[in-house]
Amino acid sequence: VPIFIEGMIDEVAAIHTTFPEYLSQEIREYIYRGENPFTAPNVIILKGEEREEVINTRPCIILATSGMLTGGPVLEYLKLLADDERSSLVFVSYQVEGTLGRKILQGLRKLMFIGNRGKLEVKDLKMEVYRVEGFSGHSDRRQLLGYLKHISPQPKKVILNHGEKTKMMDFARYVRKQFNYEVYTPKNLDALRIL
Numbered sequence: 001v002p003i004f005i006e007g008m009i010d011e012v013a014a015i016h017t018t019f020p021e022y023l024s025q026e027i028r029e030y031i032y033r034g035e036n037p038f039t040a041p042n043v044i045i046l047k048g049e050e051r052e053e054v055i056n057t058r059p060c061i062i063l064a065t066s067g068m069l070t071g072g073p074v075l076e077y078l079k080l081l082a083d084d085e086r087s088s089l090v091f092v093s094y095q096v097e098g099t100l101g102r103k104i105l106q107g108l109r110k111l112m113f114i115g116n117r118g119k120l121e122v123k124d125l126k127m128e129v130y131r132v133e134g135f136s137g138h139s140d141r142r143q144l145l146g147y148l149k150h151i152s153p154q155p156k157k158v159i160l161n162h163g164e165k166t167k168m169m170d171f172a173r174y175v176r177k178q179f180n181y182e183v184y185t186p187k188n189l190d191a192l193r194i195l
Helices: 009-018 025-032 073-081 100-105 141-150 165-179
Strands: 003-006 043-045 061-064 088-091 110-114 120-124 128-131 157-159 182-184
Touching: 003 009, 061 073, 073 110, 088 100, 100 128, 141 165, 157 165, 165 182
Parallel strands: 003 043, 003 061, 088 128, 157 182
Antiparallel strands: 110 120
């Protein structure tokens, strides 16, 4: 089955290939034997202009960013495939409140897209929708607290830059109280001096 990749996934795969020591032993062994799963013959890197051709390839797997459907090539694929009952939309990462990904998981089935001539198009989402747990690369609260507890030397300042606002603020309060660190939760486009 061909696996089509578009977006930053290609760059992430290159990082995995460059630093196999951070991967599971099984994947490391494949890479060391010259059987890199990230560059297998059925893995095809796309640049965008092939999208129309790709959606007619059956069966296939399309991996495209962004995972929360907030932008990127995934929206073009969604627009092309939304009303195709033979296709599936699989979420493998957490979907933040307010994102299109979260709305779809909560049952949204009417999608709006800007069409080729700038007009708004409404499409019914007829794809099967799945959520697969266990693929997120994010640490949970317990893991982050364990990291802060054992890091050496202990930091004086902590910057939280990714997550749902309410959870980040709650975590920041807890870290301030528990560790007595200065904790920053910058907003988008805020600048911090870190030296």
